[in-house]
Amino acid sequence: MSNNNFDGDLEKFIKSLFASKNKKDKNVVDIKDAKVIKEKNKKPFDGRKFAKSAIVLTALFAVIVIILANIYIVKENEYRVVRQFGEVVKYENEPGINFKVPFIQSVTTLPKNLMTYDMTEEEINTLDKKRIIIDNYAVWRVTDPKALISNAGNLVNAESRMEEYIYSVIRTELGQLNYDDIINDENSSRGSINDKVTERVNELLTDGNFGIEVVDVRIRRTDLPEENEQSVYTRMISERESIAQKYLSEGDAEKNRIEAQTDRKVQELIATAKKEAALIRAEGESEAAKIYNREFSKDPEFYSLYRTLESYKKTIDDDTMIILPSDSPYAKILSGYLE
Structure with missing residues (x-):
């Protein structure tokens, strides 16, 4: 079964084909007419208004650039010197933001620290x-x-x-x-x-x-x-050696002086000690003699015997040969006869 609306009718098909083409041509004509109308209704370009806007924006941008270019910041460790036509007009030493006059003033930086x-x-x-x-x-x-x-x-x-x-x-x-x-x-x-x-x-x-x-x-x-x-080093070495020799000589002299003083003090001490010892010995011998005299006076016979024995110490030794009469005191003592 056929699916079109013409059902084999060729005439209807041709009519419908031309009708579709005419419709498309009409639409194209309508679009062209709309463009023509729109172009007729559009306002003409105004160049003066655009130039005025551009000038305003350019001027605003230039003012901003000039302001930024003439702002200077003073830091803690620096001076900022402002000069006008080469002459110094002022300088800033406190930290902060400052402004200079455009075009006629310039800023120079100097260090503030040591x-x-x-x-x-x-x-x-x-x-x-x-x-x-x-x-x-x-x-x-x-x-x-x-x-x-x-x-x-x-x-x-x-x-x-x-x-x-x-x-x-x-x-x-x-x-x-x-x-x-x-x-x-x-x-x-x-x-x-x-x-x-x-x-x-x-x-x-x-x-x-x-x-x-x-x-x-x-x-x-x-x-x-x-x-x-x-040459200077040689002279300095010679001078130092001379100074060293001087110190050595002074040291030897001081050594000899100290030794002499010490020897003299030693001799004085020894002499004083000997003197004191002699005095003490004399006092002791004197005291001993007193004691001997006192004790020997109590027994004269014992004293005589003691003196005889003391004389033996000085007269008799290992090589001594004694010839004594039988009635002599030595013979009696040696023979044990005491009566």
Whole structure:
């Protein structure tokens, strides 16, 4: 069974085909007409209004850029110096946000904290005509940025002027001292030299109004020129050996003096002891004699016997031959006859 609406009728099919084509053409015509009407109703482009908006936005953007470009921030460890046509008009040292006049003012940054400046080595002459090389450094800071910019121009010029003053003062101070006084650690006057140099340099910087202050100047190292080192070392060794020999001689002299004093004290002590011993011995013998006399007086016969026996100690030894008569006291005693 056929599924179309024409049921084999060719005429109906052709009519319907052309009717569909005419409908499509009509729709296309309607769309074209709508576009034409819309284009007729559209307003013409206004170029002046667009240019005005662009100018306003550009001006606003330029104002923002100018404002941001002329804002400067002051930090805690720095100065911000404002200059107008090259002249310093003010400087800021308190932290915060500030604004400068556009186009005619500029801002320069200077450090506020302490700075260390290592100076180049210089050769100077001492009072005893010795040449030495001095190496030192300085600790300094900016105290008046306006004076620094006005009289020195920048930090490099300020450091150069400071270095010139420092070496001038050091040359003057060390030129009044002998070489040995400078290098001798036991009698060094560097501490006072450093203080004098610092004080004098600050006076010169103040007179010149450079807006900086030297906090401390320190001599880090003193060296000899290479051509003078060996001769000076040889002389120093000779001097040290002479000083050592002097100390040794003084030590030997002190030793001999102490030994002599000790020997004299020993002899005095021995003599005093002997004297005291003799006195004590004499007193003892005197007391013993008194005791002997008192006891022997009680029995004269015993005393006679005691004296006889004591004489035997001195007259008889192992090699003694005694020939005695039978009635002598010795013979009687030796034979045991006591009556």
